[in-house]
Amino acid sequence: MTTLEKYSFYSLLILIIWLPIPLGSNRDWAWAIAEIWIALQSISLIIAYRGQLPFTLIKHYKYLLCGLALFQLWVLFQTLPLSWGPLSFLSSKSAEIYQLVGAPEGFISLDSRMTLTSFLKGLTYTLLIFNAIFLINSSKRIKQVVLIIVISGTIQAFYAAMMVLLNITESPVFGFSEKGIATGSFVYKNHLANYLMMTLCMGIGLIVTHLHTSPSNSRFVFIKRLLEGVLSRKMYIRLCLIIMVIALVMTRSRMGNTAFFAATTIGGIIALLFYKNKPRALTALVGSVIAIDTIIVGAWFGLEKVKQRLVDTSLGAESRDQVVIWSLDIIRDFPWTGTGMGSFYTVFPMYSQDDIGFYDYAHNDYIQFMVEAGIPATLLLGSIILYSFWRALTVIRTRHSRTMKGIALGCIMSVIGMLIHISVDFNLQPMANAMTFILILFLANATAVLPAIGRLDSQSNEPLHLQSEGPHV
Template sequence: MNRIEKFTFYSFLALIVWLPIPLGSNRMWAWSIAEMWIAFQCLLLVIAYRGKLPFEMVTRYRILIGGLVLFQCWVFIQTLPLAWGILEAVSGKSAEIYNLVGAPEGFISLDSRMTRVSLFKGLAYTLFVLNAIFLINSSRRLKLVALAIVISATLQGFYGAIIVLLKIPESPVFGYTQSGVATGSFVYKNHLANYLMLSLCVGLGLIVSQLHVSESGSWFTRIRRLIEGLLSGKMLIRLCLVIMVIALVMTRSRMGNTAFFAATTIGGLIALLFYKDKPRALTVLIGSVIAIDTIVVGALFGLEKVKQRLAETSLAGESRDQVVIWSLDIIRDFPFTGTGMASFYTIFPMYSRADIGFYDHAHNDYVQFMVEAGIPATLLLGSIVLYSLWRTFNTIRSRHSKTMKGVALGCMMAIIGMLIHISVDFNLQPMANAATFILVLFLANATAVLPAVGSLPVKVTDSSKYTNKVKVSPDV
């Protein structure tokens, strides 16, 4: 194994853990660090493969990577200065606004500077997936990446819960005021809740991938398996899930908790109906997550307060629904081109009809993407997500590999949870959440195409030729 390539993979794992630490990578200095980190990994891969990357591996992910590339091309077009005739033909409303302020040139984007910033973030996401394609090339590495997500979220959950339980008034590092709800190293509680929800689903899939699929056997065999399970790494992952559930409840996030409960319920039912060679313990595991984690553990650490917030929620007391309604007018004026990525806070005050405070996001990522990118580009991204969701379903229904089916189930639940949660919040805006979700989409596709045994393309001669070095994997 090329040592540089191996170092790059462990750097990739470290990046997964790092992303949420600096305020969810939701500050320019923080996401700039991540962008440089990703670019450095690309450089290391070029060095490891001596400039001849095995691009045939990319074809197995052509829908995912192709969709991301096309979207970034569109964002790039939004930042280009256009002749007035072309701009009027493409986006008459944008031309009208630029003419109104006497601008010397016009763009599709109404905030071209911030759209360029968004473009660099989007390119980093695309390179992040490209790095994952070259690095995550075996079932063992697939499990290590899933484990890195679980470890990262466990650290976030433990840190967030401890801050609340010890009633520390300010966060130790950045000095943000703590209001009695878990935020971890994020600034916004719903972003932590979303990150925990994604990671919980991936962790649950990781446990499923380790369940026995053989016959139940005698009582002696069952007891032996029970003891083995209690002493195995599977139990450590289970404890990590408990910590994450505690922190998720302590965020007091209404939709974060609802999304997790709905995702595990829907994903669990799909697994029980379609899972190929279903383990006997699968029903017990899903039931325990819903019953023990959500109800028992949640009752001890504040689920009642989450229920109270849900009960007290009303449209009369919320202004976020007005933001969504008024944002529909923006979509009506810019249906095809959008106003430019990251331009919502610039354009929304023009459409606000009352003093409801400052909103830099729509609190609905479906609406915000249609506002900023336009309806066609939003549908492009949506098709990638739905395609990945479909691949997870095909994997759990048709593959024999325990690892692939288990991780695919976790990815399915994570995607379902994210689709629910972004309907009321802006969870795709922080880099930590967006990159983790994109990684989940990659894993969803990887479970469909990676072999059950380790198949690593490695360099074997100085003439830069490659071959498949196959090794037996414990995966079944």
Template sequence: MATFEKLSFYSLLALIVWLPIPLGSNRDWAWSIAEIWIALQSIMLIIAYRGNLPFEPLKQYKTLLFGLMTFQLWVFVQTLPIHWEWLSILSSKSAEIYQLVGAPEGFISLDSRMTLASLFKGIAYTMLVFNAIFLVNSSKRLKQVVLIIVISGTLQAFYAAMVVLLDITESPVFGFTEKGIATGSFVYKNHLANYLMMALCMGLGLIATQLHTSPSDSRFVFIKRLLEGILSRKMYIRLCLVIMVIALVMTRSRMGNTAFFAATAIGGIIALVFYKNKPRALTALVGSVIAIDTIVVGALFGLENVKQRLVETSLGAESRDQVVIWSLDIIKDFPFTGTGMASFYTIFPMYSKADIGFYDHAHNDYIQFMVEAGIPATLLLGIVVLYALWRAFSTIRTRHSKTMKGIALGCIMSIIGMLIHISVDFNLQPMANALTFILILFLANASAVLPATGKLVTIGSSQRSKHYVESTEHV
């Protein structure tokens, strides 16, 4: 049965790498593969535990689980047919629209089929968190998950950069037209930029787990540590970060680059002020990323193009700000219930006041979630994210484990970067980005509760009783 458990864990690692490959899993056939994958992974876990899953660890993640499960329950309610009288009370505007077209029954959602598809995606997200809680039960596995995120980001970055540098005009696999801008296996450059931002931040956290906290008492010790660092896995990870920064700059994503630099700077300041037993090399790490990667590498591979795009940005030339403004009217009409998940493209044409082209997303996930899910449900998800951010902050401030503090730092930077980037784009819509971000929220919680060494072990010969083995944390 341990074999099924290991297979399930390896399938989790493989899924992380797979998610961005089929167009960011942002097509119905692609996210269906991921949903089936997660379902099979769950079945393997049930078989591994012989149906007696240990529910004790779930208590450590109750806020994350409660938020995700409650949100999916609300999305389910959005898809239910509701009697006209009740629908008029819950969402008078939805009842009015359905009655206007002579529909035999009404829903909270104005596109119940797309909302149902969104519900299946949401259930898959929640199931993956359950699976991760059972599978990622040790500091070793925690680092493996982070390492796989970095490897996946590096593979995407290398592929994207090669397509641009080799001047390939058509993507080798899906045949999309390439325009000299890095997109990787994503369709939209900002989605790649967002994915690389998360992988970069987690990579920085991974390097922080390997930094020495004790001072070098002599020149010999300093030189020895320097050589060890050059020859260690840390240098491979550093090289991965350089490759990802090159690709990030090549995306020419204004807010993608801005979000990463801001997340690095803010996260670095937080670490320098609050990091317990702060490694001396932490300052050099943060400084090198900002200085060397962004100035030297960026100058060679196109940072000037990003800067030029920022300078030329004009609210008069951009129509996305107009979409956000008009979407506020939708929120006023559907403040509590929303229009149904994945229904933005259906409802927005009713509120558009000019011909600005087709918009299937609001280019602002805060606005889109309030439009589709309503203000209360959006605030619920906000609480889940901020709570994960707080737990990661508490970890770097109070724990002694280098592993947990480093991973928590990476989570802090990733969450800050995501909160910045989604203010101008729809990065939580592709499954690859959304599921990776949810995994990062899980990692932020896990870094606060998992023991620095040891793992979830079986008591006795049966697997009915399990518990966490706590041990002394490494300083």
């Protein structure tokens, strides 16, 4: 392990904290910084290994990496100029539109420049997985990455809560108007809520890694463990979760709060049903998160306002549902190829049937991906997520490692929360949210293949070598 490789790993940790800071990395200059950052990291890894990268590691993540790579190749293909014959065969509607404007040739994408921009972002996501395979190669580093994710969420939560509690009306750096709703360094409250949902879930998983699986057997041992818990890192993480819950409630995000509540509830039930040698305190932990954090702390800091927003929600007053309905017409016309990644804001006005304002996103990532990438490519991405979910579920059912099982549980909760939240918002569009979620998918796969370290997993009986494909014990 060279010094340059260590610095590359530290740069990954810094990147995790940096991503949400510049407006969620949802501006061209902000995501360009992340793209350059990841590219330099890849170059430094090649130099660190002197061109002899351990490619045998890739086979353990082949479905995740190949799935993302295939999707990016499809996005790149959407930007290539095609003659009328091939284009008419692949997408007759795209050929018709380009011919109407007298273009000499056409593209699958109806906005090839934005699709090329999306390809560069997607290439960055793929490189992130590639780098993570070589950098996050031990259970110690997995825990460090998850800890940094939790720290990043806590920083965002503390900043967002302070802005609200101090009644600050203008953000100190970019001068955006603040309206008493927590947004952190994001522009859109739901993006912060989604980010906090993921970091909260990973924080719960991190706490689970510290829970004892053996019974106390005596009052003395019980009291000793209780005191150790109060004085341990576990309590600091617990305080971080409380801060993040406060900020999550302050976002007033209806589905953000609903997604977190559902993720912890469903994830807790899954853990109680499938967790191998489950810690005796697991039930109490899940119950405390739901009861103490969501109900008591939430009620103190404004959960009632979130509930009122849910009650006041009306399909007649919301126009986002109309956007989804009209977007179905786009999917009908471009079912196999899509209109090109990043082209929604260009295409949607052609299908809008009323003046409902400007919509650059569908406010439903399922719909948006089918519109832009087509149904087959969207199913490809969905299969990657479900495969990662299945691997994490297999980990908590079969492995002995407390570290791997706890983090796998956090990944399961994060995936559940994300799948719920993206049904009503565009949370995979900001780079901060997308890269964090992709990193969580990587961690879900890593928990299935990386070995446990005896010093960190004293109760693990697993051998200290890289596991073969699949979470065998």
